Amino acid sequence: MITVEKLHKTIKKRKILSDVTFSIAEGECVGLLGQNGAGKTTLIKCMTGILQHEQGDITFHSAPIVQHKKNIGYLSQNTDFKPWMTCKESLLFFGKLSGMDKEFLQENISAVLEEVGLKDKGNYKVEQLSGGMKQRLGIAQAILHQPLLLILDEPVSALDPIGRNEVKKLIARLKKRTTIIISTHILDDASEFCDRYIIIKNGRIVGNINDEFQKSDRKQILVKTGNVPQTSEALKSSEVERVEWLSPNTFLLTGAEELDLKKVINDFAAKEMDITSIAFYERGIEEIFLEMVSDT
Amino acid sequence: MTNFYTLTRTELVEAAKEFKFIWLTLFFVILGITQPLITKYMDVILKNVGGADGITIDPNRPVPSSAEILLSTISGQFNQIGLIILIISFMGLIAADRNSGMQDFILTRPVSLRSYLLSKLMGNWVISMFSISIGAAVSYGYTIFLFGSFSFSNFLLFLLLYSLWILFVVSLAILISTFVKSPILIAVTTIAASIFFILIKGFNHFLFQLSPGGILNLAENQLLSVHDLNYFSIATCLAFILLNLSWTNRNLKKS
Numbered sequence A: 001m002i003t004v005e006k007l008h009k010t011i012k013k014r015k016i017l018s019d020v021t022f023s024i025a026e027g028e029c030v031g032l033l034g035q036n037g038a039g040k041t042t043l044i045k046c047m048t049g050i051l052q053h054e055q056g057d058i059t060f061h062s063a064p065i066v067q068h069k070k071n072i073g074y075l076s077q078n079t080d081f082k083p084w085m086t087c088k089e090s091l092l093f094f095g096k097l098s099g100m101d102k103e104f105l106q107e108n109i110s111a112v113l114e115e116v117g118l119k120d121k122g123n124y125k126v127e128q129l130s131g132g133m134k135q136r137l138g139i140a141q142a143i144l145h146q147p148l149l150l151i152l153d154e155p156v157s158a159l160d161p162i163g164r165n166e167v168k169k170l171i172a173r174l175k176k177r178t179t180i181i182i183s184t185h186i187l188d189d190a191s192e193f194c195d196r197y198i199i200i201k202n203g204r205i206v207g208n209i210n211d212e213f214q215k216s217d218r219k220q221i222l223v224k225t226g227n228v229p230q231t232s233e234a235l236k237s238s239e240v241e242r243v244e245w246l247s248p249n250t251f252l253l254t255g256a257e258e259l260d261l262k263k264v265i266n267d268f269a270a271k272e273m274d275i276t277s278i279a280f281y282e283r284g285i286e287e288i289f290l291e292m293v294s295d296t
Numbered sequence B: 001m002t003n004f005y006t007l008t009r010t011e012l013v014e015a016a017k018e019f020k021f022i023w024l025t026l027f028f029v030i031l032g033i034t035q036p037l038i039t040k041y042m043d044v045i046l047k048n049v050g051g052a053d054g055i056t057i058d059p060n061r062p063v064p065s066s067a068e069i070l071l072s073t074i075s076g077q078f079n080q081i082g083l084i085i086l087i088i089s090f091m092g093l094i095a096a097d098r099n100s101g102m103q104d105f106i107l108t109r110p111v112s113l114r115s116y117l118l119s120k121l122m123g124n125w126v127i128s129m130f131s132i133s134i135g136a137a138v139s140y141g142y143t144i145f146l147f148g149s150f151s152f153s154n155f156l157l158f159l160l161l162y163s164l165w166i167l168f169v170v171s172l173a174i175l176i177s178t179f180v181k182s183p184i185l186i187a188v189t190t191i192a193a194s195i196f197f198i199l200i201k202g203f204n205h206f207l208f209q210l211s212p213g214g215i216l217n218l219a220e221n222q223l224l225s226v227h228d229l230n231y232f233s234i235a236t237c238l239a240f241i242l243l244n245l246s247w248t249n250r251n252l253k254k255s
């Protein structure tokens, strides 16, 4: 759906993005991860056509992105509106700029306000809204024109736990009908709705990770037992080369090669261990992220 | 075109909500009547201040003409203190939109950067000229009431040319706000740059004619009924406005 190819961007003689290449398919929800200053916002601004890049191509369904502004919804990192406008007026303003038909716009404004949970705040002035409400109004303006692609720059970072939860639920719902790119550095949040992650470090892409990648690493098994086994040595076998205790009755087995879950279960059964749960250990995105952005 | 209209309208509504039309107009009206008032009643004022022994006023001094009063109102009051207040009134202009993310929201819509910038220019120019015109009109009326008649068409022509100078100043403020972030710094830099263009006149008249300030000379000459008019200044001024806008356009696209 959207393809970024060999993108380079320099701001004030400083290289911010170098050789960024990736593409996103229809229906995907992709997390753009990176530390502060990695270049997430800059990349997003290039993708939405706010900033001009010097080199490379950004295409949306094979056409330059500027021809598809109508199909993109965007939430910027610092969201604010004209304080004197009401929520409805703000949406009317942006809808008009998107070239929406007046009647359709009127109908859609109520629908969108309801969707983001600001139904009864339509006539509130923006200056009367809390941070979380403003953020939701921000999402409302991003989805107002029913874009095919939604780009959200740090939609939850500035919110308290309750506001964050509300916005997350909203994103989970939107995910069902649009392609979404979310930039964030709160990895737990990202893992709740992203199918894939693009990791960016110092303006370069250092990782492109999907669920398969996380699961395919079948070298570790996490085990919980009722009766505590004798020693670590007793748990080792020809495949299992390391045992790590995470708590008195939880341990992690690591093999040199991929482990065979069935075999480990049978092995433990033979040793008369009371296993309460056993599964391949899925490395969290946080762990992978830290590994990828670390300098070593 | 509809985008340009929507954006410009929003600028004007915002100014109305901030009562800019009212206080800016009041301000220019006060400036407009100060000069004729002070000139006319100088004797009375000095007498009342009292003990003005050292100062003697020649009772036969020539009464200034309406043209002279209008000229000192414009180049003295309007173009000095008036200009400073005007620039301060639009220092938030682009900075506020930039810092709040509003500009990003607007530019991700199918809105060209050009219509966005033109709407800023248009909006603030209309607000400024609304206030200046009313202030100048009151000044004109009061001046001819106190000091005798003056050609209305010359006055109108002056106002028209002066509005080009204001258009230049707005475009300058917009340009400068792409370089500096703080609204105060934007105002100070814009004021300094505008005063520079006014002051060139004293240093080198030829350069002044070529500078955007040349339009001021042309405007003032309408009040003085000078015949040798340099209409080339109109083109120079417009060229500078275009230059400012395209430079702004470039800056915004780059960072």
Ligand SMILES: Nc1ncnc2c1ncn2[C@@H]1O[C@H](COP(=O)(O)OP(=O)(O)OP(=O)(O)O)[C@@H](O)[C@H]1O
Pocket: A011, A012, A016, A034, A035, A036, A037, A038, A039, A040, A041, A042, A043, A077, A185, B255
């Ligand atoms: N207008 C600008 N002028 C100068 N430098 C800039 C500008 N915009 C971005 N940068 C620089 O580009 C780099 C990347 O910035 P960017 O905002 O894209 O990072 P980010 O990944 O979004 O960070 P964060 O997580 O803090 O939002 C930073 O080092 C920043 O200093």
Ligand SMILES: [Mg+2]
Pocket: A040, A041, A042, A077, A153
């Ligand atoms: Mg950012």
